[in-house]
Amino acid sequence: MRLTPFTLVEPESLSEALAAVARLDGEARVVSGGTALVSMIRLGLIKPDRLVSLHRIPGMAEIRADGSALELGAMATLADVERSRPVREGWPLLAEAVRRVATPAIRTSGTIGGNLAYAEAASDPAPALLCHDAEVRLAGPRGARTVPIRQFFRGFYEAALEPGEIVAAVRVPRPPAGSRGGYVKFTSRSAEDKPLVGVAALVVLDAAGRCQDVRIGLGGAAPTPIRAQRAEEALLGTPLTDDAARAAAEAAAEEAEPLSDLMGSADYRREMIRVWVRRLLVALRDGAT
């Protein structure tokens, strides 16, 4: 079955790409790996007149790390992020979450920028990037700007992209010294599915076992990926005991606003948040991940 015909534009610079998106004749969509966009065209959910491919823009797939942060070009594929030595060594939580996206062949093509722009609530990378307080760099007709990731997901499949804006890169600050991180993904149908719930966490425990820093990111728990702020507040400064982990998981389940869909009901999702937040926190405390 063929795709509905469209014109493909292949600009060789970001400014040409922005101009191609801004043209007023017909509907334009930006395509990076195409894993989500081509499916949507195939399913008839969108019928763009023009696709603007970012493939020919030099340097957009670069992965660079320095003392303070990791910079992922939007066109860096998930397979490249997952295999990158600097990412695995300095941002193991992110590497782990990216490795859980779909299947190897999807990760070969899918990009980190495309994953963010798609604004999937049940994204695997998003909860990890939320824990890292990442910043999304956007390019647009009125210049470049940077959006903290906590403000980037605006609604159900809705990112904070103004008309004509393109995700250019993601900046991921180095995790705090001594932090331990992990990502757990629970799927209700098959291993390669989107998570019913995904939980990412970064914690720093002091010598007495108290939570000096705690960040919990959730996928599939609301119309957008979220930070479990009340769960974090419940843990901060307290020892990470079994009871504390249970109370935090309870808080996360309460503050979640899960949706019902084919993967599971809202009630089931809430229950799984309760289970998996607790399990991840205990595993991090015990050094099991």
Next chain:
Amino acid sequence: MKLTFTLNGRPCTAEAPDHWTVLDLLRDGLSLMGTKYGCGEGVCGTCTVLADGRPIRACLVLAAHVRGRSLVTVEGLEANGRLDPLQTAFAERGAAQCGYCTPGMMLAAKALLAENPAPTAHEVRAALSGNLCRCTGYTKIIEAVLAAAPGRK
């Protein structure tokens, strides 16, 4: 649009409309029917081919994006009239029933063995996690990939 790339080790030039995927290019543009159309949404894995050694979904990747890259399809596994060890292992161990998933299975396995010549059964299962077999033949498929792994001999 005109596309120049490497196909099964040989230079290839082809014409394709803008909206064609790699699968359209292979089957309809180049009459290579080994790569199958399954779900069209990147889920079933039967259209898996290799691009620069890594598995891709031919049904989801735009034809334009293979420019300058090296593609391998099931037709390219055989070399100089000799079957690839994976093909021999699949045949000897009965790792195909209806055969529709087989090209995708073998190419996903080919990418794994190039990166990891001595995988564990768990690693084989992870590498094939995106390839569905509806004849329920997974056990023999995993056995065949392990048998063809050069580092396990």
